[in-house]
Amino acid sequence: MNNDPLAFILNSIPSLISYVDRDLRYKFVNQSYGRWFGLEPEKVIGKTVVEIIGQAGLESIQKHIDDTLSGKFTEFERVIPYRFGGTKETHSTYVPDFGPDGQVQGFVALVQDVTEMRESERLVAEQRVKMVNSSKLAALGEMAAGLAHEINNPLFVIHGRAERLKELAQDETLDLSQVIQAAEIIEATSMRVSKIVRGLQTLSRDGGKDQIEKVSVLKLFTENAELCFQRFKNHGIELQIGTVDKNLVIECRPVQISQVILNLLNNAHDAVSMETSSKWVHLTALALGDQIQISVTDSGAGIPADLQEKIFRPFFTTKKIGSGTGLGLSISRTIVESHQGTLVLDDTSETTRFVCTLPKEQ
């Protein structure tokens, strides 16, 4: 070890370390600090901050210096021009140094170059957005088969009733009540198709920037059930919607809350479809004071205790490669939390039950 171990350690640290007194004069700077300005540390010590970083540089940190000199531990980030061109993102920490009289006599400044760290954080965030979009696409693809069926059936009904109308028109003794009946069926059935299409639009859009709206909980439930209904039926799973007061409304970003309900229903579907006997999924809502509790319960085998913590982590999945992205629950939790709510697995329930609690008003 060097004969001045402390100086050796400080000079080996790849961050800028300095000690500045009350008059903003450098008492100490390490090698990294000097190197940043292309100077030997001895050329900096004894100079004032403004002599080294310039008037504009000083002005940009003046507020933080004042805070520190008034006794506050201060942390901030800022982008600064780099001597070799371009800019660097830096994280600074200022620690006040209190003298024996309790007055701040100077401060230690630690400046770290966080350019690469911030850049990789941005990349991860971008990647996450891409994954979210591709997981939504995967969910859409999976539902496409069921949806084709969902849309084909009503089209068949509409076609049949239109034929019937033509027949009636050829009949001399036109029975008006039958015409009205056929028209009503066409009307109701095409409404159903347009509802499904609207559900799809809801799902494929990014709801993050949507406005907060007041929506009926019953409407949220029926729209989502509409989307899942055929898939559940195909696997012999009973989808039960609990009684929901039709006047129960919630303030939320409806596209996002739909996505949460759909994720939970899809997970329940996947868990139950492996079962052989009892196959059901319940979707219920309960008003509790100024909150609404939405829960999805299923008759599946449940989640092993050692996995219960992990399932909310991004990319955690037990599904085979290519079928689950493991993002469903983590995205859902993020959405619910952005609505000031909570999404948890109810460990007191005998069957698997996810509970989403949301405030009625945002």
Ligand SMILES: Nc1ncnc2c1ncn2[C@@H]1O[C@H](COP(=O)(O)OP(=O)(O)OP(=O)(O)O)[C@@H](O)[C@H]1O
């Ligand atoms: N109702 C449930 N019953 C049993 N296990 C569940 C249930 N819901 C979630 N899980 C478990 O939690 C894991 C993570 O769920 P999550 O929704 O985050 O991802 P995924 O369903 O695997 O994939 P994705 O939703 O992205 O398609 C699942 O792989 C599954 O093991």
Ligand SMILES: [Mg+2]
């Ligand atoms: Mg899922």
